Amino acid sequence: MEHKSINLKLKIWRQSNSQTSGSFKTYTVNDVSTEMSFLEMIDVLNEKLISEGSEPIAFDHDCREGICGACSMYINGRPHGPMNETTTCQLHMRAFNDGETIVIEPWRANAFTVLKDLVVDRSSFDRIIQAGGFISVNTGNAVDANSLPIEKSKADASFAAAACIGCGACVAACKNSSAMLFVSAKVTHLALLPQGSPERKIRALNMVAQMDKEGFGSCTNTGACEAICPKGISIENIARLNKEYLMAGLTSEK
Amino acid sequence: MNWSQLLSSSIGRKIVMSVTGLFLISFLVVHLGINACVFNDLYDATDNGDMFNRAADYMGKTMLIRLMEIVLFLGFFIHIIQGVMLEMENHNKRKIGYQVPVGNKGSKWYSRSMGLLGTILLLFLILHWWHFWIPSRFTHVGLETPIILSNGRMSHDMFLLMKITFSEWWVVIVYVLACISLTYHLLHGFESAFRSLGVHNGRYIKILKSIGIGYSVIVPLVFAMMPISFKMGWIG
Ligand code: SF4
Ligand code: FES
Numbered sequence: 001m002e003h004k005s006i007n008l009k010l011k012i013w014r015q016s017n018s019q020t021s022g023s024f025k026t027y028t029v030n031d032v033s034t035e036m037s038f039l040e041m042i043d044v045l046n047e048k049l050i051s052e053g054s055e056p057i058a059f060d061h062d063c064r065e066g067i068c069g070a071c072s073m074y075i076n077g078r079p080h081g082p083m084n085e086t087t088t089c090q091l092h093m094r095a096f097n098d099g100e101t102i103v104i105e106p107w108r109a110n111a112f113t114v115l116k117d118l119v120v121d122r123s124s125f126d127r128i129i130q131a132g133g134f135i136s137v138n139t140g141n142a143v144d145a146n147s148l149p150i151e152k153s154k155a156d157a158s159f160a161a162a163a164c165i166g167c168g169a170c171v172a173a174c175k176n177s178s179a180m181l182f183v184s185a186k187v188t189h190l191a192l193l194p195q196g197s198p199e200r201k202i203r204a205l206n207m208v209a210q211m212d213k214e215g216f217g218s219c220t221n222t223g224a225c226e227a228i229c230p231k232g233i234s235i236e237n238i239a240r241l242n243k244e245y246l247m248a249g250l251t252s253e254k
Numbered sequence: 255m256n257w258s259q260l261l262s263s264s265i266g267r268k269i270v271m272s273v274t275g276l277f278l279i280s281f282l283v284v285h286l287g288i289n290a291c292v293f294n295d296l297y298d299a300t301d302n303g304d305m306f307n308r309a310a311d312y313m314g315k316t317m318l319i320r321l322m323e324i325v326l327f328l329g330f331f332i333h334i335i336q337g338v339m340l341e342m343e344n345h346n347k348r349k350i351g352y353q354v355p356v357g358n359k360g361s362k363w364y365s366r367s368m369g370l371l372g373t374i375l376l377l378f379l380i381l382h383w384w385h386f387w388i389p390s391r392f393t394h395v396g397l398e399t400p401i402i403l404s405n406g407r408m409s410h411d412m413f414l415l416m417k418i419t420f421s422e423w424w425v426v427i428v429y430v431l432a433c434i435s436l437t438y439h440l441l442h443g444f445e446s447a448f449r450s451l452g453v454h455n456g457r458y459i460k461i462l463k464s465i466g467i468g469y470s471v472i473v474p475l476v477f478a479m480m481p482i483s484f485k486m487g488w489i490g
Contacts, residue, residue, distance in 0.1 A: 011353075013353075024353065074352065076354055077352065077354035077355060077356055077357060077359065078356065078359055103353055103354050105352055105353060105354070108348050108350055108351060108352055109347060109348050110346075110347050110348060110349055111347070173356050173359075173360065175344070175356070175361075175366050176344035176347060177344070177347035177348045178264075178344075178347075180264075205255055208263060208264065208265055209263065211264070212263055212264050215347065216264075216347065217264075217343065217344040217347035217348075218264035218265075218267060218268060218340060218343070218344060219264070219265075219268065220268075220340075220344070220365070220368060220446065221365070221442075221445075221446040221449050221450065222361040222362075222365040222366050222442075223360055223361045223362075223365065224356060224359065224360040224361040224366075225360075226360065227359060227360020227361065228356075228359065228360055235449075236454045236456070236459075237454075238449065239449040239450075239452055239453055239454035239459075240452070240454040241265070242265055242268065242269070242449065242450055242451065242452040242454075243451075243452025243453075243454060244452075245263075245265045246265070246269060246451070246452055247452075248255070249255050249259075249260040249263075249266070250260075252255040252260075254255060254256065
């Protein structure tokens, strides 16, 4: 890969805390190596800001290898930037051109409050997961790996859904700020497996109830979530969640 | 989980939209079937709308159909009210918007514009009722002279009313634009309705997609041909 250095103009949302209103500030970063990751480029800018005595840009990050779901930047009108199935931390500067202006915004949704600059509060996702509750498994010694046969296609589909890293990009991209792709991935992940099947119905009902309570919008199947999801979670899962929920709701005793 | 909890949840309301939507989709087939009788004029120049008028007469005077009309209005009412509410609520779920919008990245404009397309269709519907449903049921304006049908029954001349209504260009244009809106509304709505009901199996989704596209293009197209054919003098 050809190594280049590029100069960039960044328009970044700055906001000191959740109580104040923010605004865009423009920065220039020069001599950015195209082999840098997007977050490294922000690191470079932050070093410069610190050395100038100004407040560095706050942003979420942790693993920087696309598996934790912490990074969350809305770059040039697309959550996680221009590359398909790529988290912000795995995005590299070769995706940008010399002299380009990059607009960076936080996730926008009422359910995700901006805490500072590009950091948003995604604890609503944690509460949805909590609402899902436990799954019944036998305790004791670890069971033999193949004692519980699972059809290969089901295991694969479950695994594909389990790839969701809970980043919230689906909400950020959705015109309705709906969390359905996230919730459907979590529900599908367990619904396809024998583990947790005793709680299958109540899990779907409770997670959807919590999702509604957190103030996410309702899904209208536009497909934007699937297109921007860094883990390629399929919108099929949403239809599956609809089925799980409908079945659970219709057969509920009360 | 009781019924009201189920139907008022976000997924429950999706299901309501989808069931009422599919009901309206099935109604459109009946509506189209009846109205397509006007094209009998193309084959039989002496028909002069008799086939259509007999069909309209049957629809107007059969008890079961009149009862279904009430259900139909209920279907429209729920679909519209719920649609408007969902659109407004969803819109409010993001108080601060983006500087650079997501736009067409990953979704079709008409998928995101169901509220707008639905509003256009509602405005059209009001005009449409005013043109045909209100005169035929209540005011009888334009239907003053009854005709004798070939089966011997006395009836309104709905065919003549269509001919008069569609003699004006603006009406023809508005109807054609409404049919185009309907196409886009259905292009999203047809498939989405089944997804909302939980159809996730790729094999079925593929079939439904094709049927959905066929339906969304053909049904509005045949409807649009009616005002055009009257205006062009092909029938009537
Ligand atoms: S579904 Fe995709 S976009 Fe949504 S939270 Fe999971 S990984 Fe992120
Ligand atoms: S920092 Fe962990 S996924 Fe990006």
